[in-house]
Amino acid sequence: MPLDLKQKALENFLRYVKIDTQANPKSDETPSSKKQFDLANILVKELNALGLSDVSIDDNCYVMATLPTATGKSSPAVGFIAHMDTAPDASGANVKPQIYENYQGQDLDYPGDSSLKLTVAENPELKTCIGHTIVTTDGTTLLGADDKAGIAAIMTMLEYFKENPNAPHPTIKICFTPDEEIGRGTKFFDIEKFGADFAYTIDGSLPGEINKETFSADSATVTIKGKNIHPGSAKNIMVNSMRALSEVIAKLPQNMAPETTEGYEPFIHPHELSGTVEESSCLMLFRGFDDETLVKEKEILEGIITEVKARYPNAEFELKVEPSYRNMKEGCLKVPQVLDILEEAAKEAGANPYWAPIRGGTDGSGLTAKGLPCPNIYHGGSNFHSRTEWLSADFLAMTVQTLINMAKLIN
Numbered sequence: 001m002p003l004d005l006k007q008k009a010l011e012n013f014l015r016y017v018k019i020d021t022q023a024n025p026k027s028d029e030t031p032s033s034k035k036q037f038d039l040a041n042i043l044v045k046e047l048n049a050l051g052l053s054d055v056s057i058d059d060n061c062y063v064m065a066t067l068p069t070a071t072g073k074s075s076p077a078v079g080f081i082a083h084m085d086t087a088p089d090a091s092g093a094n095v096k097p098q099i100y101e102n103y104q105g106q107d108l109d110y111p112g113d114s115s116l117k118l119t120v121a122e123n124p125e126l127k128t129c130i131g132h133t134i135v136t137t138d139g140t141t142l143l144g145a146d147d148k149a150g151i152a153a154i155m156t157m158l159e160y161f162k163e164n165p166n167a168p169h170p171t172i173k174i175c176f177t178p179d180e181e182i183g184r185g186t187k188f189f190d191i192e193k194f195g196a197d198f199a200y201t202i203d204g205s206l207p208g209e210i211n212k213e214t215f216s217a218d219s220a221t222v223t224i225k226g227k228n229i230h231p232g233s234a235k236n237i238m239v240n241s242m243r244a245l246s247e248v249i250a251k252l253p254q255n256m257a258p259e260t261t262e263g264y265e266p267f268i269h270p271h272e273l274s275g276t277v278e279e280s281s282c283l284m285l286f287r288g289f290d291d292e293t294l295v296k297e298k299e300i301l302e303g304i305i306t307e308v309k310a311r312y313p314n315a316e317f318e319l320k321v322e323p324s325y326r327n328m329k330e331g332c333l334k335v336p337q338v339l340d341i342l343e344e345a346a347k348e349a350g351a352n353p354y355w356a357p358i359r360g361g362t363d364g365s366g367l368t369a370k371g372l373p374c375p376n377i378y379h380g381g382s383n384f385h386s387r388t389e390w391l392s393a394d395f396l397a398m399t400v401q402t403l404i405n406m407a408k409l410i411n
């Protein structure tokens with residue numbers, strides 16, 4: 001019997017989401033949580049069982065493997081990448097997937113939290129899933145489709161090639177990374193060892209969204225030093241750094257906030273705040289799609305600081321800006337065939353592909369910056385980092401088919 005891609009991919013997916021791999025942003029180690037090895041070690045076993053070559057896992061929890069070309073043709077080596085960790089925003093422990101076969105467009109309840117509902121009104125994409133198998137959480141955890149659906153898609157593609165030894169494919173390089181959710185997925189990624197000529201992350205959302213652009217990102221920290229004294233005798237002496245900082249935040253442009261922007265619109269986002277009378281600081285995120293936008297955002301913040309400083313002459317203001325990641329567009333456009341292959345394979349899989357900018361970063365932005373072009377592919381999940389995360393197993397199967405088609409096109 002031929003491999004049932006949907007059933008196999010769903011089985012793989014359900015096995016992986018039950019393993020807790022939540023990343024820990026407070027740790028400086030890699031992986032940030034030891035439990036990411038629990039999934040990594042299982043994947044190593046499965047890759048070995050599938051007969052892949054060079055299966056390895058390193059101390060930082062990067063899993064790599066090679067499926068040598070079936071035809072012996074000297075086509076380029078393609079890489080497929082997915083991340084093993086889940087976001088710190090919601091628990092990833094004891095995930096209890098709820099499966100709805102032949103979904104009919106209804107709102108869905110959660111057995112673990114009756115106050116929560118997955119509604120079609122808030123998730124209009126569910127209307128494209130009539131007849132699909134939908135997987136949700138029980139309402140108490142995230143699902144982990146981000147990015148275990150990516151891992152399941154890759155593993156199912158490998159199973160397909162094992163079952164179909166005559167199906168054409170080039171040399172395929174696999175990597176499963178730790179800590180993508182806390183922005184460190186490519187920190188110890190050994191591109192040379194990986195050995196791919198170009199690669200794709202399977203870390204998107206619903207088909208047919210495909211991505212060759214991400215945000216460019218800087219982190220800005222505003223620190224203000226004031227002057228503390230007993231409030232009973234503070235007149236004309238106290239300088240309250242929290243008041244000064246709140247004025248800075250209040251002056252940030254309202255039309256440049258995450259909550260008021262979409263598409264290609266940039267934002268400045270106050271992300272973390274701490275303070276006492278003596279000293280306060282705020283971490284702000286600069287986001288845009290090119291370097292010029294980030295420079296402009298810095299100028300806006302500098303202008304605001306100058307204004308507020310005039311009102312607080314006895315406070316000290318400091319602004320520190322550090323780069324986070326860069327848009328992968330430029331690196332991807334240098335190799336248009338890498339984009340064409342993806343678009344064609346998605347079309348053949350029936351995914352109606354369209355290019356959309358990602359309002360965030362991916363492992364691909366880091367890898368593209370280091371010289372490995374790496375666009376991003378859907379995997380069939382939605383509502384990431386939340387207890388309402390869900391997946392369509394049919395869209396997951398479409399993803400597997402897309403990867404198989406890509407391998408055929410590259411070969």
Ligand SMILES: [Zn+2]
Pocket residue numbers: 083146147180203
């Ligand atoms: Zn992800």
